[in-house]
Amino acid sequence: MVSRDLRRALDGIGAPTAVIDLGAFDSNLDALAERARGLPIRIATKSLRTASAIERALEHPAYSGVLAYSVPEALTLHARGVRDIVIGYPSLDRRALADLLAEADATGTITLMIDSVAHLDVIDDVRRGLAEAGEGTAVGRSATAQHRDTAEAAAASVRVCIDVDSSFRPAEAWLGDRIHIGARRSPIREASSAAALAEQVAARPGFELVGLMFYEGQIAGTADAGRSARQAVVRALQRASIAELAERRAAVTAAVRDVAELEFVNGGGTGSFESSAVAGTLTELAAGSGLFSPALFDGYTHFRHSPAAFFATPVVRRPAPGWVTVFKGGFIASGVPGEDRAPTIAWPPGLEYSSLEGAGEVQTPLTGPGTEVLRIGDLVWFRHAKAGELAEHFNEFLVVSGATVVESWSTYRGEGLVL
Structure with a gap:
């Protein structure tokens, strides 16, 4: 598992220490690219939390854009020159949202996640605060950053993406969400609710709906290997979930595209590239864990990356x-x-x-x-x-x-x- 060369490299170096095997990291970049079957890969930065690793991945032709996990992280990556940033989770950090609106070029390259009108309300409230602060007041993270004045910041258009619940609910018509397999992320699940929220975005000045995100954690983040009865059940549920999600995702995407011209439809995860890449609806995949290949990703039947x-x-x-x-x-x-x-x-x-x-x-x-x-x-x-x-x-x-x-x-x- 740990090569002799890797162990020799730490001779005489103080410990404890964290180590990246560069050869394994680069091998995983190629492996994910091959599994993506031509779809671009957006890097899930929470799975790396290391700017140099993110930048090295972005140098690979198969990788484009990042999926950040907070507004401050997105602004930090933006300051380093990273563009096409989607924030994977809704934010209520009002100061950070004000920083985003005030940062020159940021609103054109950073997309916020929403799943509720309440998220739009928070952003609009931040806009009002900027407008009330008065024209010419600098709002931002540092004296050296370029800022809009507050009047321009308050009027800036904000890019948003709708997070769609991608969990599996067997017998949902009879049991509702009492059997819920996967992450509880979003109240938006069906085509009707997604289209309704899209219409709310379209009706609000200063917002632009540019994307949809589907994260199927019950497939992408759940190991399926093993001969136990439990693992057999996992594989059966995953097969059913893949089929259900493919149909529902296509319906949601079609309904929202009737309202807005989407730039991207994001989905997948390290453990679900095989099913996600062939679904026909997604325009890009997201992954990050597969580049480091931690221990929780050892137990999959359809791929094995190199521990890095x-x-x-x-x-x-x-x-x-x-x-x-x-x-x-x-x-x-x-x-x-x-x-x-x-x-x-x-x-x-x-x-x-x-x-x-x-x-x-x-x-x-x-x-x-x-x-x-x-x-x-x-x-x-x-x-x-x-x-x-x-x-x-x-x-x-x-x-x-x-x-x-x-x-x-x-x-x-x-x-x-x-x-």
Whole structure:
């Protein structure tokens, strides 16, 4: 899992540290591009949270634009020269929205997400605040940024995208949403509700509906491999969900296109490229986790990417025969708590967590035959369960090519960004 060259690259380097295997990262760029079958890929930045990784991906011809997760992040990426930014979640951050309206060129290249008239109301309220502030007042993040005056900012047209619920509800006609499989993201689900919201956008001055987004987490983010009865059920539900969503997505898109000339219809995710790419409705796919290939993406039947992101931490104790203790290690992923949210031990083989302690905030005891090869100071390598969350624990990734650290990539945390 962790090559000898990768391990050699960290000889003598202080730990714990986070590491990117550049060869694996580039291989994953190509693998996702092949799986996309010609559709452009929008990079889901929350799964990387590292500007250099995002910029490297955007240099690949198969990748175009980003799917950011907050207005401040979008403005930060815009300041770095990234264009075509869609914010994947609605924002109620009024100061950040005012910054967006005030930033020259930003409203033309950043698209806000909505699923309710209430989101339009918040943006309009920010506009009113700018108008009341008086013409000529600078509003923005820094004295060096270019700003519109407040009168121009208040009148700026805002690009919006509608987030459409893409979960699976078996027997919805009889049970409603009592059986709901997938993320609860949006109240917009059917063609009628999507068209109604599109008409509300069209009727409001200062808004332009440019896109739709469909995220099918029950397919894209749920592993399907395995011989258990549970995994057989997962595969059956996913097949049913793919068929249901393809039909509903086509109906929603057609209804909204009757109201607005859409620039894009976004969907997919690392785990669902195969079904999403052939659906015929989407104009682009979105992915980010597949570039780092964290442990939660090991369990798919139809693809396997190369693990590219790791963290390594030293053995600091040998408390008893058959046991070692490493520094830190308790980087638990978000989601429903369970064993699959703990980091995966990547090297050496033959290690496992203590059933009574697990992965710890300050120290992590490990046991098993793999302890026999470890001495004080040796590194144990781990993979985080999820992709971008690893960047919340380190200021930088050391980037390794072959057996050499070739550069470092600052994470958002390392740049002092609170997004």
